[in-house]
Amino acid sequence: MTCERVMPKKEDGMFSGAIVAIVTPFKNGKVDEKALGDLIEWHISSGTNAIVPCGTTGESATLEYEEHYRVIEVVIKAVNKRVPVIAGTGANSTDETIVITRKAKKLGADAALLVAPYYNKPTQEGLYRHYKAVAEAVKMPIVLYNVPGRTAVNILPSTVARLAEIRNIVAIKEATGDMRQVSEVIRLCGDRITVISGDDFTTFPLLALGGKGVISVTANIAPREVSDMCRLWREGKYEESRAFHYRLEPLNQAMFIETNPIPAKTALALMGKIREEFRLPLCEMSEANKEKLRKTIKDYGLI
Numbered sequence: 001m002t003c004e005r006v007m008p009k010k011e012d013g014m015f016s017g018a019i020v021a022i023v024t025p026f027k028n029g030k031v032d033e034k035a036l037g038d039l040i041e042w043h044i045s046s047g048t049n050a051i052v053p054c055g056t057t058g059e060s061a062t063l064e065y066e067e068h069y070r071v072i073e074v075v076i077k078a079v080n081k082r083v084p085v086i087a088g089t090g091a092n093s094t095d096e097t098i099v100i101t102r103k104a105k106k107l108g109a110d111a112a113l114l115v116a117p118y119y120n121k122p123t124q125e126g127l128y129r130h131y132k133a134v135a136e137a138v139k140m141p142i143v144l145y146n147v148p149g150r151t152a153v154n155i156l157p158s159t160v161a162r163l164a165e166i167r168n169i170v171a172i173k174e175a176t177g178d179m180r181q182v183s184e185v186i187r188l189c190g191d192r193i194t195v196i197s198g199d200d201f202t203t204f205p206l207l208a209l210g211g212k213g214v215i216s217v218t219a220n221i222a223p224r225e226v227s228d229m230c231r232l233w234r235e236g237k238y239e240e241s242r243a244f245h246y247r248l249e250p251l252n253q254a255m256f257i258e259t260n261p262i263p264a265k266t267a268l269a270l271m272g273k274i275r276e277e278f279r280l281p282l283c284e285m286s287e288a289n290k291e292k293l294r295k296t297i298k299d300y301g302l303i
Helices: 033-045 065-079 094-107 124-137 157-163 179-192 200-209 223-234 238-254 262-270 287-300
Strands: 017-021 050-052 086-088 111-115 142-146 169-174 194-197 213-216
Touching: 017 223, 033 065, 050 086, 065 094, 086 094, 094 111, 094 124, 111 169, 124 142, 124 157, 142 157, 157 179, 169 179, 179 194, 179 200, 194 200, 200 213, 200 223, 200 238, 213 223, 223 238, 238 287, 262 287
Parallel strands: 017 050, 017 213, 086 111, 111 142, 142 169, 169 194, 194 213
Antiparallel strands: none
């Protein structure tokens, strides 16, 4: 199935460029709102184009409901409409997803990022009905989030094409790492859905295929560089953009030497921006990996 019968959707600036999947700082077991606000100021001054609170990198899986809503609220207030806020609101229950997404809209989020329902492994028809139900229940821009490595389910290009027919489903964060799949999504949907990288190492090739940007982990520690890479591509300065891609690769790899967001939060702690604190079952890095991370960010000039 293709999207040929549907009029193209107008591309929205909130779904392009360098978008950070921001960490959730903790202090003594609680959300560190001061540190979160400081991170947002740093990102905006560094050229980050949009903020995603309560994504995977924001440890949404271990936030209580009220904490989840509070993080979204803190981010919206700190951003103060200077850049878009795309709130992570996905869950593995459709009803729960609708409740969280409605709350995010009420709080003032500009859009919602909905991870594919995890653990229950729905069929492609189930995925379609899930996203359709949320889109119909909450009239706000919705970004699909395809990350089979965490959810155990892949939103196939044909399903994305069906979902692109729904007016407020406007983008997809593609974290399969599969450029063939990305290419097929763009071939089927054209400009009816915006494709965003969900893996930092695929951002540059995805831009070359027609994607518009990245929801980035690496931007947590190098926001200016990720922003510059995307900006240079938009300006047609492809060689300069590619140079940033290769310069960022050691950081991209370092962000996944242990489970995300452990390396990102550890690096930010080494940089003096947040405390090195996690929610179980996530925990501190092994000393060997922490030394590798320290060397990488030191070589990059971050500490």
